[in-house]
Amino acid sequence: MLIRDHIAVIVIALLVMVSAIAIVLSQHHSRGLITELQGLYVERDWLDTEWGQLLLEQSTWATPSRIEHFAGNKLNMSVPSHDNFVVLVHE
Structure with a gap:
């Protein structure tokens, strides 16, 4: 009976050590x-x-003012007159 008690204590101690190592690894x-x-x-x-x-x-x-300024100065574009407007109708 004494050897069984020692084995049980050793097994429990090993389980406690394994549990402690698992806790440390989990924390890390x-x-x-x-x-x-x-x-x-x-x-x-x-x-x-x-x-x-x-x-x-x-x-x-x-x-819009920046785009209009860029279009006028860099691309030489201007707003078309009313006579130059073309309306397209899809039929």
């Missing part, structure tokens, strides 16, 4: 994932800022 993995998540949050914030700046730049470049 969890901390790695948290670090990665924080890095992704930083990247998301940077991309949000860049996206906002690009939207502002796009709205600046696409203003």
Whole structure:
């Protein structure tokens, strides 16, 4: 009976050690994932800022007055007179 008790204690001790090692590995993995998540949050914030700046730049470049100025000065275009309008009707 004494040997059985010792074997039971040894088995329980081994199970406790395996459980402790599993907890340590789980904590290590969890901390790695948290670090990665924080890095992704930083990247998301940077991309949000860049996206906002690009939207502002796009709205600046696409203003009607800027397009009209570019068409007139660079492409020598002008607004056609009323007589030069052509209306197409699809039948």
